[in-house]
Amino acid sequence: MDAYHHMLVHLPVALWSTGVLIVVLRTFSAGPLAVAADRVLAPLLWLGALGGLLALVSGLFVWGLEATIHSPLGRNQLLVATWTFAFWVVLAALRQGAGPVLWEGGGRWLMLVLAVLGGFLVATTGTLGGHLTGSSTAFSRFLEALGWQVYTTFYLPGWMIVIVAVVGLLLAGMGRGAARAREVGR
Helix, strand or coil, rough: CCCHHHHHHHHHHHHHHHHHHHHHHHHHHHHHHHHHHHHHHHHHHHHHHHHHHHHHHHHHHCCCCCHHCCCCCHHHHHHHHHHHHHHHHHHHHHHHHHHHHHCCCCCHHHHHHHHHHHHHHHHHHCHHHHHHHCCCCCHHHHHHHHCCCCCCCCCHHHHHHHHHHHHHHHHHHHHHHHHHHHHHHH
């Protein structure tokens, strides 16, 4: 099953990386190429999410859940892969739900920050997967410089979980408020 997993992981990596490039292009340009690329962004991200789900599930068959949860590196991989999948699903839903108005005002900068964060998650997930197969990457040295040694269980303190939850709720509320304002403006 590991050969299938290795093939499957490349689909979401390629699609989400292309999504990052489209967001960067659209952030800094309103030209015809950027607008045309933006039209395929939501379907591209959804297709990446489908590929990500297949890669995530196939990864569970490679090492097995029991082995994964008893290894710090395996736990990290499962955790970050799940975060990455969930993040890109939310980003796809945001792009599809907001429509082209997303690129007006501060929305473009929010999308840029989110795309860079999503690219970081994809790189982290791939790095951890590489370590599981014995192929370390230079990106792991970057993670170490940030204070995380990939062979130890990633720890997120309780106060940080609260901050993440509050920021998530605030962003969701801002999105709902923007949607209501757009509906009132029609």
